[in-house]
Amino acid sequence: MTRQRHRVRTGPLMTPAVGMLLVWMIVPLLMTLWFSAQRYNLLDPGGTAFAGLENYRDLVTGRALWVAMGNTLLLVGAVLAITLAGGTLLAVLLDREFPGRNICRLLVIAPFFVMPTVSALVWKNMLMNPVFGLIAWITRSLGLGAPDFFATAPLAAIILIVAWEWTPFAVLILLPALQSLSKEQREAARMDGAGAAAMFLHVELPHLRRPMAVVAMIETIFFLSLFAEIYVTTAGGPGLASTNLAYLIFQDALFEWDVGLASAGGVVAIALANVVAIFLMRVVGRTLEAER
Amino acid sequence: MLKKAAAGACAVLILYLLYQPRRERELTIGTVNNADMILMQRLSGEFERETGIRLSWVVLGESILRQRLTVDISTGGSTFDIITIGSYETPLWAARGWLTPLDGLGPGYDYEDIFDVIRQGLSHQGRLYAAPFYGESSFTYYRKDLFEKAGLRMPDQPSYEQIRRFAARLHDPGRNVYGICLRGEPGWGQNVAYLSTLMHTFGGRWFDMDWRPQLRSPAWTEAVSFYVDVLRAYGPPGVTTDGHNETRALYANGNCAMWVDSTAAAGYILDPNQSRVSRTTGFARAPVARVANGSAWVWSWALAIPKSSPKTSMAKEFVKWATSRRYAALVGERYGWMLAPPGTRKSTYESPEYQRAAPFAGLVRDAILTADFTRPSALPAPYVGIQYVMIPEFQAIGAVVGQEISAALTGSATVEQALALAQQEAERIMRRGGYLK
Amino acid sequence: MRTKWALAAAGWMAAGAMFFPLLWMFLTSFKTEITAVATPPALIFKPTLDNYAAVLERADYAQFAANSVVVALGSTLLALAVAIPAAYSMAFFPTRRTRGVLLWMLSTKMLPAVGVLVPIFLLWRRFGLLDTRIGLVLINSASVLPIVVWMLFSYFREVPREILEACRMDGATPREELFHVLLPLSKPGITATALLSIILCWNEAFWSLNLTTVRAATLTVFTASFSSPEGLFWAKLSAASTLATAPILIFGWISQRQFARGLSFGAVK
Numbered sequence: 002m003t004r005q006r007h008r009v010r011t012g013p014l015m016t017p018a019v020g021m022l023l024v025w026m027i028v029p030l031l032m033t034l035w036f037s038a039q040r041y042n043l044l045d046p047g048g049t050a051f052a053g054l055e056n057y058r059d060l061v062t063g064r065a066l067w068v069a070m071g072n073t074l075l076l077v078g079a080v081l082a083i084t085l086a087g088g089t090l091l092a093v094l095l096d097r098e099f100p101g102r103n104i105c106r107l108l109v110i111a112p113f114f115v116m117p118t119v120s121a122l123v124w125k126n127m128l129m130n131p132v133f134g135l136i137a138w139i140t141r142s143l144g145l146g147a148p149d150f151f152a153t154a155p156l157a158a159i160i161l162i163v164a165w166e167w168t169p170f171a172v173l174i175l176l177p178a179l180q181s182l183s184k185e186q187r188e189a190a191r192m193d194g195a196g197a198a199a200m201f202l203h204v205e206l207p208h209l210r211r212p213m214a215v216v217a218m219i220e221t222i223f224f225l226s227l228f229a230e231i232y233v234t235t236a237g238g239p240g241l242a243s244t245n246l247a248y249l250i251f252q253d254a255l256f257e258w259d260v261g262l263a264s265a266g267g268v269v270a271i272a273l274a275n276v277v278a279i280f281l282m283r284v285v286g287r288t289l290e291a292e293r
Numbered sequence: 294m295l296k297k298a299a300a301g302a303c304a305v306l307i308l309y310l311l312y313q314p315r316r317e318r319e320l321t322i323g324t325v326n327n328a329d330m331i332l333m334q335r336l337s338g339e340f341e342r343e344t345g346i347r348l349s350w351v352v353l354g355e356s357i358l359r360q361r362l363t364v365d366i367s368t369g370g371s372t373f374d375i376i377t378i379g380s381y382e383t384p385l386w387a388a389r390g391w392l393t394p395l396d397g398l399g400p401g402y403d404y405e406d407i408f409d410v411i412r413q414g415l416s417h418q419g420r421l422y423a424a425p426f427y428g429e430s431s432f433t434y435y436r437k438d439l440f441e442k443a444g445l446r447m448p449d450q451p452s453y454e455q456i457r458r459f460a461a462r463l464h465d466p467g468r469n470v471y472g473i474c475l476r477g478e479p480g481w482g483q484n485v486a487y488l489s490t491l492m493h494t495f496g497g498r499w500f501d502m503d504w505r506p507q508l509r510s511p512a513w514t515e516a517v518s519f520y521v522d523v524l525r526a527y528g529p530p531g532v533t534t535d536g537h538n539e540t541r542a543l544y545a546n547g548n549c550a551m552w553v554d555s556t557a558a559a560g561y562i563l564d565p566n567q568s569r570v571s572r573t574t575g576f577a578r579a580p581v582a583r584v585a586n587g588s589a590w591v592w593s594w595a596l597a598i599p600k601s602s603p604k605t606s607m608a609k610e611f612v613k614w615a616t617s618r619r620y621a622a623l624v625g626e627r628y629g630w631m632l633a634p635p636g637t638r639k640s641t642y643e644s645p646e647y648q649r650a651a652p653f654a655g656l657v658r659d660a661i662l663t664a665d666f667t668r669p670s671a672l673p674a675p676y677v678g679i680q681y682v683m684i685p686e687f688q689a690i691g692a693v694v695g696q697e698i699s700a701a702l703t704g705s706a707t708v709e710q711a712l713a714l715a716q717q718e719a720e721r722i723m724r725r726g727g728y729l730k
Numbered sequence: 731m732r733t734k735w736a737l738a739a740a741g742w743m744a745a746g747a748m749f750f751p752l753l754w755m756f757l758t759s760f761k762t763e764i765t766a767v768a769t770p771p772a773l774i775f776k777p778t779l780d781n782y783a784a785v786l787e788r789a790d791y792a793q794f795a796a797n798s799v800v801v802a803l804g805s806t807l808l809a810l811a812v813a814i815p816a817a818y819s820m821a822f823f824p825t826r827r828t829r830g831v832l833l834w835m836l837s838t839k840m841l842p843a844v845g846v847l848v849p850i851f852l853l854w855r856r857f858g859l860l861d862t863r864i865g866l867v868l869i870n871s872a873s874v875l876p877i878v879v880w881m882l883f884s885y886f887r888e889v890p891r892e893i894l895e896a897c898r899m900d901g902a903t904p905r906e907e908l909f910h911v912l913l914p915l916s917k918p919g920i921t922a923t924a925l926l927s928i929i930l931c932w933n934e935a936f937w938s939l940n941l942t943t944v945r946a947a948t949l950t951v952f953t954a955s956f957s958s959p960e961g962l963f964w965a966k967l968s969a970a971s972t973l974a975t976a977p978i979l980i981f982g983w984i985s986q987r988q989f990a991r992g993l994s995f996g997a998v999k
Binding site for chain 2: 763764767769787788789796800803804807847848851852855860861862863864867939940943944945946947951954955956957963
């Protein structure tokens, strides 16, 4: 990198983006910080009053915050693992030649284009419903009884729905990456006597490292603030079994109308997001930069 | 050429983005997607033709609508001219000065025709702040065919012990018929509404006279244990995600032998186009356990006008139209009297057409008239409201109590554990609200 | 040959499993409410268009759809206009802070929207942006901006520097360099980024529900009004969902090749 390049003024180029995000981020952030130190309930006629750290104290001493944090991380981790594994398998499958491959590809990527609320409603009402649902009908016909997903394994059910939505995204990114693997590389591996398994492990998988990092990065960003799927299906329950941070804040803000408490939750969520972001940059960022 | 076309398209896009004229003679109405409101929307063309006022509808699910309206009105958003709220919000919001009083709708409106208990529920300091669109209580739906086959008879006033026995006898999961369906979805308007009546009839109360939550009292334990036992043994699977609408679908589809829920569903359950049990359904009063106080709820959905709306007089026109006697008759003519908005006007219940079309009419009227929301508990209590407590904090308390009880319903916590956690959370909320030190 | 058919079987089974929920929704939209909940599920039935008629009678689909299109396109254009210079600057003139700025941008995306609902609502009311398409465009473009910047940044970094350097030697200004060299070179990347942004904006539900009422309401609001009404609602919900999903699904299918080409993050040589 030459010194000379630094003479281009980056300021004007960066200003619009940084400015827009600053306004979008800082103004609400400052307001959030301010509200988090207030006693402010939307339904309370008394207006606001300074509360100091009271909101944080109530938040930290409550049980909900810690459960929600655990659920958030579990949700991110599990969906990430499933979509990466499933996406890789599907991509490898769709990379092979077989009749109707192009149509299959269209069908596989379809769920990604569907609104999260619609996906969740379809799964909840038409597939997983233990009385009217298709899955219950199948298991009942097999004499297994009807599983009640949202009561017995709410978080797993949500993980399944989200994984279904996002596996196509992994396929979208991994498949072209696989297809870019040159014929020569494959031929060379085959000459060396690599079977299908060895080919996958030693040629294809290493080639996918970088696109997989990209998938992980983008998905994590979305999964940290996952909300619609929980709202539509379990409403965070039963108990706190499927409450994540985003949902907890929602509940404080829009059930309790407790802007103070919700804002304190928001500040905690921002902190968690930054911790995860730094961690991600460490792990994923290195992969991304390694090949430069 | 292509560039020009692209630039043109962009220009059109930007113009459309920015061009949003405000129409003067237009009202924005926020309402719930309940069946009666959907009828109102379908009939509103009449109003538009009569008055030349255009109506724009925002029709949402109950919980989303409530959130949306509360954010709007509490921050003075003024995006709605007419809102649909219930007897819980109306007095609270009126006390904040957020609503326009509706006691001047003119001589033709006939306030005396509205049931007293409904009118009281929508008033603050003696003034009406929301006009009732329909009212409801709760009662028992049951399947006459199944009862007959089993040689059972539903009394006019069942007790909860009887309900338990009936449920045990009629429970037949192999044929997809469950003994009893009750709301299980967490939420203050869902499982908590039902549980609140159950707890009250078991002799309990939400708060003592010092506003200390009473969730660990014996009545609560007994009521919740009953609820959990009965639903786990004789309820449908998936009950923790079943709210009013889902249980209604279950019952309408013939999957429940009994259902204790809102009286407002009765017209639809008897409508053969929307239900498979229209010919086989019977009705009884809400069951009682120990005391009659609070054994059935009373609620009304009503139309109100936010103070922030600049179109008060036009909005009043619509409110008057949609809640008048004439409107009930219009529904009766167009869609059949059975679907006329129930539970608000004496005249509806006195009309021979309605009595003929709606066999449940007398039972519903009695249920509404006897549900005394000013005396919800047999014990002294500082609050009014049967399936809710009329304080702002109740939404939050209802949310956490509902969550904990649904955990008990799935078996991931015992009833005692669930109630202990609920008590703890309720105390925290009451402390934050300044009721407790 | 055997493996080929085995592959085909596996491929079709996987595709069927992934697509089945949507197919089921589509089929349900043509059933009556009573057959929609029938057990055993009805596979053969007399299709009806009643649900579509009922849905269209209740809501002005065309207006919701037009709002969705305009808001998704508008947000994407605005985000690209703001992001391209920033990504260009970060990719070709990195400073010590670049990494930090990028990280910060991405972290704004992780913030749960509901945490800032009340502040945003108050601001939007203050500036008269409630229930306006432009208000929705502003918030959507801000919320996709981090992803857009990051994707463009990754794409730009793959452009061989020699080409840009050669231009500079010829005396091109950064502006000329950006518009006449870099943008044409990275068309696939920009297209893919735009497509992703359009999809994300189209499916955005939280802000469209909370910041609009009628005039600017998008298709996500349209589906919300059918999401859980009283009585049997599966068939009508399916019809509404199909109407809301079909445009973006068809759009996604048509553009998937462009999408794939630009999303490969330099893995494609």
